[in-house]
Amino acid sequence: MKFSRNRSGGSDASTLTLRLWDFTGTAMLNLFMFLFFIAYLSPLPFMVIASLTPSNQFLDANAPILPSERVTFNYEGKDLIVYEIPTEKGIKHWALYKPSRQSSEFIDPTNPEAGPIQWKGSWRTLKAVYHFKPTLNNYKEFFAVTKLPLLLKNTMLIATISEIGVLLSSIAVAYGFSRFRIPGVRYIFFLLIATIMIPSNITLVPTYFLFSGHMLNWIGTWLPLIVPHFFGSAILIFLLRQNFKSIPRDLDEAAMLDGAGPLRILISVILPQSVPVVTTVALLHFFYIWNETRFASLYLGVAPNLQPISFGIQRSQSFFFTPEALMVGALVVMIVPVIVLFISQRFFMQDMIVTQIEK
Amino acid sequence: MAVSYQTREALHVKTPKLTRLQQEARIGLLFLSPWLIGFILFKALPILAAFVFALTDFQMRTPEATTFVGLKNYIRFFGDVDAGASLFASLSYFLITVPLEMIVALVLAAILTSERLKNKGMLRTLIFMTSIIPSTSIFFIFLGSLEYADRLIFTPLNLPPINGFGLLIPFMALWSIGPGFLIMYSAMESISKEIYEAARVDGAGPLARFIYITLPMISPAIFFTLVINLTGAFGGAVLLDRGYILSFSLSPMEGYINDMMFSQANLGYASALAWVTFAVMMTITVILFRSARRWVYFPEEESHEV
Numbered sequence: 292m293k294f295s296r297n298r299s300g301g302s303d304a305s306t307l308t309l310r311l312w313d314f315t316g317t318a319m320l321n322l323f324m325f326l327f328f329i330a331y332l333s334p335l336p337f338m339v340i341a342s343l344t345p346s347n348q349f350l351d352a353n354a355p356i357l358p359s360e361r362v363t364f365n366y367e368g369k370d371l372i373v374y375e376i377p378t379e380k381g382i383k384h385w386a387l388y389k390p391s392r393q394s395s396e397f398i399d400p401t402n403p404e405a406g407p408i409q410w411k412g413s414w415r416t417l418k419a420v421y422h423f424k425p426t427l428n429n430y431k432e433f434f435a436v437t438k439l440p441l442l443l444k445n446t447m448l449i450a451t452i453s454e455i456g457v458l459l460s461s462i463a464v465a466y467g468f469s470r471f472r473i474p475g476v477r478y479i480f481f482l483l484i485a486t487i488m489i490p491s492n493i494t495l496v497p498t499y500f501l502f503s504g505h506m507l508n509w510i511g512t513w514l515p516l517i518v519p520h521f522f523g524s525a526i527l528i529f530l531l532r533q534n535f536k537s538i539p540r541d542l543d544e545a546a547m548l549d550g551a552g553p554l555r556i557l558i559s560v561i562l563p564q565s566v567p568v569v570t571t572v573a574l575l576h577f578f579y580i581w582n583e584t585r586f587a588s589l590y591l592g593v594a595p596n597l598q599p600i601s602f603g604i605q606r607s608q609s610f611f612f613t614p615e616a617l618m619v620g621a622l623v624v625m626i627v628p629v630i631v632l633f634i635s636q637r638f639f640m641q642d643m644i645v646t647q648i649e650k
Numbered sequence: 651m652a653v654s655y656q657t658r659e660a661l662h663v664k665t666p667k668l669t670r671l672q673q674e675a676r677i678g679l680l681f682l683s684p685w686l687i688g689f690i691l692f693k694a695l696p697i698l699a700a701f702v703f704a705l706t707d708f709q710m711r712t713p714e715a716t717t718f719v720g721l722k723n724y725i726r727f728f729g730d731v732d733a734g735a736s737l738f739a740s741l742s743y744f745l746i747t748v749p750l751e752m753i754v755a756l757v758l759a760a761i762l763t764s765e766r767l768k769n770k771g772m773l774r775t776l777i778f779m780t781s782i783i784p785s786t787s788i789f790f791i792f793l794g795s796l797e798y799a800d801r802l803i804f805t806p807l808n809l810p811p812i813n814g815f816g817l818l819i820p821f822m823a824l825w826s827i828g829p830g831f832l833i834m835y836s837a838m839e840s841i842s843k844e845i846y847e848a849a850r851v852d853g854a855g856p857l858a859r860f861i862y863i864t865l866p867m868i869s870p871a872i873f874f875t876l877v878i879n880l881t882g883a884f885g886g887a888v889l890l891d892r893g894y895i896l897s898f899s900l901s902p903m904e905g906y907i908n909d910m911m912f913s914q915a916n917l918g919y920a921s922a923l924a925w926v927t928f929a930v931m932m933t934i935t936v937i938l939f940r941s942a943r944r945w946v947y948f949p950e951e952e953s954h955e956v
Contacts, residue, residue: 317766324767328776331824334795341794349797356801460684471678472671479682486693488935490885492907492924496708496917497699498692505713522688526887553677575889582784582893601893605786618794621787628782636775 342618343425349614351419359421364400371398374417376410390414433619437607439600446599449516450580456521457576462569464523465531466557470543480532486525491585499589511594516586520576527572534568535561570638574631581628600624704921723922733906733923737930740903744883747823751879755827756872759835760860774835781828785893792821822900829889830875837871838864869946876938884931903927 344358362373364386371386376397385397388407395414396407467473468480502509509515542560551559562569580599587602598606604620679686704723709715727733758777762770783791796814804812841864849859865872882888885904899905907927910920 320761320764320766321768324761324773328773332776332780334791337795337798338791341797356798460688463681464685467678467681471674471681473675473678473682476678476682479686482689483685486689487887488881488931489693489697490924490928490931491887492885492904493700493921493928494693494696495924496703496710496911496921497696500699500710500713501696503710519688519692521684522692523685524887525685526889528685553681578782579891582782582786582891584784584786584896585894588894588896601784601786602896605896608786608790614790614794617790621790621794625783625787625791628784629779632779632782633775636771 338618338622341615342429342622343427344615345424345426345428346613346615353418355421355423357423358425360424360426362420362422364398364403366398366403373400373420374414375420376417378410384420385410387414387417429613429615429619432613433616433623437604437620439623441596442598442600442603445597445603446581446601449513449599450577452513453517453520453580454573454576456517457524457527458569458573460521460523461527461531461572462557462562465528465535466553466561468528468532469535470540470553470556470561483525483528487529495589502590510590511597512590513597515590516583516599524576527576530572530575531565531568534565538564567638570635574635577631578628700921700924703918704925706918708917708921710915710917719918723919724926726919727922727926733903733926736902736906737927740901740927741930743819743901744880747819748876748879748883750820750823751827751830752872752875754824755831755875756834758827759831759838760864762835763838774832777831778828780825781890781892783825783892785895788822788825788892789895789898792818819900826892830879833875834868834871837868841867866947870948873938873942873946877935880931880935880938884927886931 340356340358345360348354348359362384363370364373365371366386366388371388373384373386374397376383376385383399385399385408387395388398389396392413394409394411397410398407399405468476468483473479498515501507502515504510507514509518538561542564543556546556546560582601583599584602584605587599588606591598591602595603601624604624608617608620705720706716706718761767762773767773793814796812796817800812803809845863845867846859849863854862878889883901885901899908903923904927907920907923910916910923
């Protein structure tokens with residue numbers, strides 16, 4: 292570190308000062324980052340809290356932040372709501388028995404035998420008493436309405452099939468770009484980069500027309516969501532190609548001397564050295580498929596039983612959910628990519644490293 | 651495969667030079683063929699078609715009824731105040747979000763390269779995590795947390811209520827820094843420590859080292875991040891796709907095009923608008939690439955063997 296060199300020399304006092312300095316700096320930096328991350332990620336815990344909150348809690352502006360329920364008191368077979376009442380003897384928690392504008396009657400839950408107590412003032416100005424009680428009702432409501440297993444099955448099938456297609460073709464094409472002398476390959480590669488930059492809005496209408504009843508008649512099937520991936524994805528090809536190019540050619544040549552053909556070299560020389568980047572690319576594609584909603588809405592809007600999870604949940608969100616049940620939906624959709632990311636972070640983070648720079 | 655050709659010669663394989671090169675090119679093209687076919691089917695032909703559609707009043711339901719209108723759609727854009735306002739709003743939106751994303755990602759990357767920081771692997775994943783959260787979720791996470799921000803911060807401090815959509819833009823920008831952060835972080839990690847050591851011996855402080863060493867050394871990564879942010883902002887392909895919020899678009903221009911496309915079924919005009927957006931984006935990109943020669947440091951030019 293910065294002061295490590297000075298530490299060995301110098302007097303004891305200055306070493307101590309420097310160490311203190313060093314320690315303070317480290318502590319401050321870690322504290323700062325800790326606070327930053329608390330602020331940066333704060334919406335996530337709030338989402339979990341909201342998903343556990345009873346749906347009428349936020350209608351009351353005085354309700355607490357954490358999921359809670361109004362305290363009630365059962366009196367003569369009725370559940371009465373308990374309020375905080377300011378009296379001469381301090382604040383009392385009494386249950387509202389007979390509400391009225393000017394003065395209301397209350398029951399003291401600790402002493403119900405005493406009967407109703409008169410209190411002057413508008414009961415509407417009183418604060419209700421809450422106690423902490425998370426609820427699973429939002430989850431029940433959400434799972435009752437959403438066909439989650441079906442949506443999940445659809446997404447997993449689409450993801451698996453298109454993953455196979457996109458990996459096979461992208462790896463082959465990236466290999467072609469990185470290892471062969473082809474006349475004009477520079478221009479083909481430039482075309483590939485150019486397709487990354489073309490906004491999807493431009494090709495949207497013609498592509499829809501191609502898949503519509505006028506031409507291929509694929510609407511209401513998974514084909515429009517799967518087949519294009521079997522021709523490779525430009526951005527993934529770019530990432531793979533950058534990585535393949537960084538692998539030294541000596542091994543290729545050694546394999547070639549042993550009589551290996553191009554396909555053999557790809558499988559037994561290039562791929563074993565490219566596990567991190569292939570994993571990265573596979574994950575990027577998985578996140579894409581999982582999050583994809585636009586094409587699903589265009590091509591599967593008419594086929595409710597074929598819809599993938601993101602679109603299925605986004606569609607049902609607009610129909611019939613309370614804000615708290617929406618939180619459950621949001622949580623359910625995001626949890627899988629987040630888990631996948633955390634499981635795979637070891638591979639995922641590494642080899643974006645070589646893949647960047649120079650176009 | 652220059653060497654392979656030598657090795658074959660060394661093995662006395664008798665094949666004429668031209669055929670060998672041709673054969674290599676042929677095998678190479680075979681490997682490229684999936685993308686080439688896909689490019690023609692799903693990119694080149696649709697782009698060509700979009701170009702033609704923009705010159706017509708394309709009718710999706712009854713293609714026979716389509717008539718050729720010439721440049722009318724483009725002329726209409728110049729008279730369309732809404733389209734101009736949307737385009738302007740989109741541009742100003744990128745002017746806010748792209749620099750915000752870049753600066754926050756750069757600062758975080760610089761902090762994370764510090765050796766004093768603990769749990770770096772975890773922090774890196776957490777920064778990245780926010781960028782993979784599906785759009786389906788993110789909108790509701792944001793709206794939900796606004797409610798809490800209101801109760802915890804704004805109401806107790808007697809601040810005016812929050813303008814949700816005003817905050818949504820920086821929020822989305824901050825939660826999309828993942829790929830840019832990772833690219834710049836990796837670039838910083840790959841700078842050799844000796845350069846820093848040499849500068850430190852020469853008396854350069856941390857800030858000077860950051861400005862005179864880190865920034866120039868990672869300028870290709872900064873440039874690459876800028877290009878992918880720009881591409882993503884204008885609706886091109888992105889590294890990490892969080893999908894679409896169907897009922898709502900962050901980019902006003904995109905929203906306007908979608909409205910023309912889906913609500914008004916004005917497909918020819920929508921295509922023309924998409925081309926106008928693309929032209930604006932290409933202009934900015936070309937300017938960026940031109941300027942790159944001045945501020946991006948390329949260690950060695952990539953040699954293209956053709």
